[in-house]
Amino acid sequence: MRYFVELSYHGKxxxxxxxxxxxxxxxxxxxxxxxxxxxxxISIVGCGRTDSGVHASQFFFHFDIDATIDxxxxxxxxxSFLPKDIAIFRITRVQEDAHARFSAVSRSYQYRIxxxxxxxxNDLSLQLSENHxxxxxxxxxxxxxxxxxxxxxxxxxxxxxxxxxxxxxxxFWEREGENLTFHISANRFLRNMVRAIxxxxxxxxxxxxxxHEFKSVIELRDRTRAGASAKAKGLYLTKVSYPNEIFIx
Numbered sequence: 001m002r003y004f005v006e007l008s009y010h011g012k013x014x015x016x017x018x019x020x021x022x023x024x025x026x027x028x029x030x031x032x033x034x035x036x037x038x039x040x041x042i043s044i045v046g047c048g049r050t051d052s053g054v055h056a057s058q059f060f061f062h063f064d065i066d067a068t069i070d071x072x073x074x075x076x077x078x079x080s081f082l083p084k085d086i087a088i089f090r091i092t093r094v095q096e097d098a099h100a101r102f103s104a105v106s107r108s109y110q111y112r113i114x115x116x117x118x119x120x121x122n123d124l125s126l127q128l129s130e131n132h133x134x135x136x137x138x139x140x141x142x143x144x145x146x147x148x149x150x151x152x153x154x155x156x157x158x159x160x161x162x163x164x165x166x167x168x169x170x171x172f173w174e175r176e177g178e179n180l181t182f183h184i185s186a187n188r189f190l191r192n193m194v195r196a197i198x199x200x201x202x203x204x205x206x207x208x209x210x211x212h213e214f215k216s217v218i219e220l221r222d223r224t225r226a227g228a229s230a231k232a233k234g235l236y237l238t239k240v241s242y243p244n245e246i247f248i249x
Contacts, residue, residue, distance in 0.1 A: 002064050003071070004092045004100060004247070005044075010085035011055040012123050012233070018049040026050075026086060030061070033081045037074065038065060047100040047240045048107065051192065053232030055124070058239050062100040098246035106169065107189060108239035111182040111198045111230060118178070125179070126234040133205040135173055135180065141204045141214045142171040142182070145197070152221040154196035164190060164221075171197075185239075192229055200227035 007030075015023035019031075027046060034042040047060040071091040078088045112125040121127070145168050152164040168186040175181075182198055200217060203209040209217075209227070217225045 004094045006090040007088050008057050015052045054235045056237040060100045093248045095246045106241045108185040109194045110236045112234045113180040116178045138201045138205040141211045145171045154193045155190035156192040195229040198230040203227040
C-alpha cells in the first residue's frame with residue numbers, strides 16, 4: 001500500500017531535501033525515523049528537491065508498505081521522534097500509482113524579504129533596504145514570465161532535465177508592512193529556478209537592469225545573462241497540488 005505524508009520543515013540545518021553523501025538532509029532524517037518506527041527498511045520519494053537552506057511550509061513524500069498502518073498513531077510517533085524543525089501534518093493512503101513528484105499538477109513558492117533589519121527573521125528572509133528597490137518595476141518585469149515557457153536562463157547549469165519548459169500561472173510581488181514577498185506558481189520548476197528569477201528581478205528593482213533587458217535574459221536562454229541566485233534562506237515551497245482522485249483515505 002502507498003501512503004502520502006504532508007509535512008513542513010525549516011531548512012537551515014539541512015543540506016536540502018534529497019539524501020547527500022556526507023551531508024545531513026531532511027529525507028535521510030525521515031527515512032531513519034520511519035524505518036525505526038515501522039521496524040523495516042523504508043524508502044521515501046519526495047515531491048521535489050529543495051536546495052540547502054530552503055524551507056517548506058508544505059511538502060509531500062510517499063512510501064510503500066505491505067501492511068495497513070494506524071495513520072494517526074504513526075503521525076504522533078513521527079512528530080515525537082523527529083527534530084523540532086520537521087513537522088508531520090497528515091498521512092493519507094493513496095492509489096498505488098500515485099507519485100509524490102510526478103502526480104503533482106502545480107507547485108507554489110514564496111520568496112520573503114524583510115525591508116528592515118529584523119533580528120527574528122534573519123534565518124527566514126533576505127534583509128534589504130526598501131530604498132534600494134523599485135517594487136512596481138519588479139512587478140512589471142515579473143508579469144513577463146507568464147509570456148514564456150522556456151526558462152533555461154534561470155536553470156542551474158549541467159542539469160539532467162530533458163526540457164526547460166515550465167508553465168507559470170502567477171508571478172508577482174506583494175508588500176505587507178515591512179515584508180516583501182514574491183509569489184510564483186507553475187506546473188513544474190527547474191533546479192534553482194526561483195532563486196535565479198528572484199535574483200534577476202532584484203537587479204531590475206535596483207535599477208541595474210531594465211525591463212527590456214530582463215525580457216532579453218529570458219529569450220537568450222543563457223544562465224550567465226541572468227542575475228545571481230538569491231540566498232536560500234528566503235525561499236519557501238508553500239503549496240503542492242494533486243488530483244483529488246489519487247487520495248483514498
